[in-house]
Amino acid sequence: MTPALEAVDLARSYQLEGVSVDALRGVSLRIDQGEFVAIIGPSGSGKSTLMHLLGCLDRPTSGALRVNGTEISALTDTALASLRNRTIGFVFQSFHLLGRTSALDNVALPLVYRGVGKVERRARARRALEAVGLGHRLDHRPSQMSGGEQQRVAIARALVGEPSVLLADEPTGNLDTRNGDEVMAILDRLNADSGVAIVLVTHEPEVAAHARRQIHVRDGLIELDTANRQGASAGGVAPEDHREEGDG
């Protein structure tokens, strides 16, 4: 099966006041369809940079990235945005919802950019909200919801377009333990039921423990890439080592 994401020797440097910062120094990895992966590592190690590259929100300084088999380097920005919209969903620590817009319309929004008609948009948004247990909150605005509910709206929005991959950057970072646990239980279930691959960045070992594979990043490189047999949906294929040949 075509991998959901395949990175080969991915590097990203930033220019900061004439000085080059090598945030990522050559990362190769393959994320298969349906995987559940946690990316962990110290502050400043390059986790967010890697997530931005994998999510095509940024382009690498060098190296190659294939998204569902499509190599992105030759794509125009418009073509890349379209590929991203169709294949990748994002969840952020701070939810990023439109504050004055109902949950239903927040979730339906990505489908506007795909040209889906209003009736179908709303029907799909409703189903996505029901899938995260918010079928009774369709008309609530974010300010009328708890943090955990807002993050569930953000998850519904990320998944309404049925992407291959969900990228989540510290999805429980702004939540208390109970809401964080609830969000992780939803991610476990969505991964098991819909087969969406999940890649999440976290500082919390309890959150990383949900994943079946843990990638440790340090100083812009993959330090360790291990299977976690205790991961949430154990019973799937436990990957031994998904780094590309020549890595490390």
Ligand SMILES: Nc1ncnc2c1ncn2[C@@H]1O[C@H](COP(=O)(O)OP(=O)(O)OP(=O)(O)O)[C@@H](O)[C@H]1O
């Ligand atoms: N826009 C930028 N301009 C310059 N340097 C940057 C930029 N973004 C990140 N960096 C640097 O790149 C390195 C990696 O940053 P990154 O945000 O990817 O780390 P991280 O592992 O996600 O950290 P944290 O856990 O604190 O969020 C750091 O040294 C950071 O200072």
